[in-house]
Amino acid sequence: MIIINGGSSSGKSGIVRCLQAVLPDPWLAFGIDSFVDAMPARMQASDEGIEIAADGGVSVGAGFRALEAAWIEGVVAMARAGAGVIIDDVFLGGASSQQRWQKALNGLDVLWVGVRCESAVAAGREVARGDRVQGMAALQADVVHDGVMYDLEVDTTHTESLVCARTIAARVS
16 A cells, blocks of 8 residues: 555645556555545535635544544455555644554555645645635645654655656555
8 A cells, every 4th residue: 555645735646646657557546535525415514524614724523533434444455455555645633644544554565655745835736726725735734744654755846746656656666
């Protein structure tokens, strides 16, 4: 497994697409955005599920955590069955978010990758995307890395996704 963590609009999804193109074997990709989209609509704006504040702050409730735990176990089961799996996540809780994955990953070979991007650059991407609450990128740029231990870090501030993906792929091979 490859687990990629970074703030909103840091370039994780682009790196994942490039990784799938450059890795010699097929790898499945799963992202936190797809997980959130898969949740019932009633949980996408509630204190039980996930709430995104006007300033871009994100909070999650007990229902979100319960579904997330099941999602993590399911994704890890695919890796245990032999599939290469790339995760695109946002560790809002920093080290505690990583620990939730580590608990499920016991015994699996994992490459932990941090994706950094200067806050102002990520904020510019956020505006260009048009699908994020403005402020989210700036709020997440540093906090998602607090206490997280990585095998490799890349910085997309001035480096293209393909170059980052090739750097990661070199560690996988």
